[in-house]
Amino acid sequence: MLGVVIERSRKRAIVILKGFRCRWGRCVFCPFFLEAGNSLSDVIQTNDKILSLLEDATLRFSIERITVFNGGSFFELPLDTVLKLSRFTCGRIVDIESRPEYLSFDSVRQVLELLKPSRLVIRVGIEVWDEYLRNAVLCKGIPQSEIVRLNALREKCREVYGDEVSFIAYILFGIELIPESKVVESVEELSKYFDGIIAVQYRRVLDSLPSEAIPSRELILYLQQKCVDVDLKRSDESEWCFTGEVRYVIAD
Ligand code: SF4
Numbered sequence: 001m002l003g004v005v006i007e008r009s010r011k012r013a014i015v016i017l018k019g020f021r022c023r024w025g026r027c028v029f030c031p032f033f034l035e036a037g038n039s040l041s042d043v044i045q046t047n048d049k050i051l052s053l054l055e056d057a058t059l060r061f062s063i064e065r066i067t068v069f070n071g072g073s074f075f076e077l078p079l080d081t082v083l084k085l086s087r088f089t090c091g092r093i094v095d096i097e098s099r100p101e102y103l104s105f106d107s108v109r110q111v112l113e114l115l116k117p118s119r120l121v122i123r124v125g126i127e128v129w130d131e132y133l134r135n136a137v138l139c140k141g142i143p144q145s146e147i148v149r150l151n152a153l154r155e156k157c158r159e160v161y162g163d164e165v166s167f168i169a170y171i172l173f174g175i176e177l178i179p180e181s182k183v184v185e186s187v188e189e190l191s192k193y194f195d196g197i198i199a200v201q202y203r204r205v206l207d208s209l210p211s212e213a214i215p216s217r218e219l220i221l222y223l224q225q226k227c228v229d230v231d232l233k234r235s236d237e238s239e240w241c242f243t244g245e246v247r248y249v250i251a252d
Helices: 040-060 079-089 105-117 131-137 144-164 180-192 217-228
Strands: 002-005 011-018 067-070 093-097 117-129 165-173 195-203 228-230 244-249
Touching: 011 093, 040 079, 040 244, 067 079, 079 105, 093 228, 093 244, 105 117, 117 144, 117 180, 144 165, 165 180, 180 195, 217 228, 217 244
Parallel strands: 002 244, 011 067, 067 093, 093 117, 117 165, 165 195, 195 228
Antiparallel strands: 002 011
16 A cells, blocks of 8 residues: 555554665565556656645644655655655654665664654564574575674664664564564564564465464464564455555544
8 A cells, every 4th residue: 555544643644655666676475566666757756646645644633753664665765755755754753664785874864864853763674583584485685694783783873863763673473484483583582683673464465475374362462562563464454455556544
């Protein structure tokens, strides 16, 4: 889905922008290419539409946090879209997503200068701590050394910016390729390197993608206790997932 989702109770706008196909593009579970743009004009025009919905939301609702998704890394968005987005981010908490290779002290500084958020939360999809599962099975392309490097970057940002910048790791569960014991291990290990963990339940949106696994109640309870957020699959999602349609959803 592309568009804007307003969570009124959390004073948050989730902005799902159109991006280009992720440059890595090899993760075996990834469906984001389904909504990727084919041309710069397509991406910019669709994002203009989405940002006009965001403008409406900031006028109508109290929005303290803007969470940005673009089906890839924030750094792969056109500058045009980032500059237009910056009209809304100043003074608000902003979440962005990125693969590790785009993240350096300079790139973080540039995002802070452009978006001027009150707090920047950088979310990185690590998916699973176990390196064999992550790279040989899921084809994520993130060596353990990158996790160590991100941890050092997090510490440098902490020294310079204090609480203004934080790093969160995504982990994946509910997929046949990752046993529940490895999900628990991911939470335990990655908590040592990041400021928090967001657990995302896998959605199989194409027959060619790996199968889902029904997570146990124990695992879900564990994740709800240990993670800053748990993104659980809802029964109505398949109606609007990856249609390319721009939507404006106002939720409580
Ligand atoms: S890095 Fe993210 S967007 Fe890119 S292929 Fe992997 S899951 Fe998909």
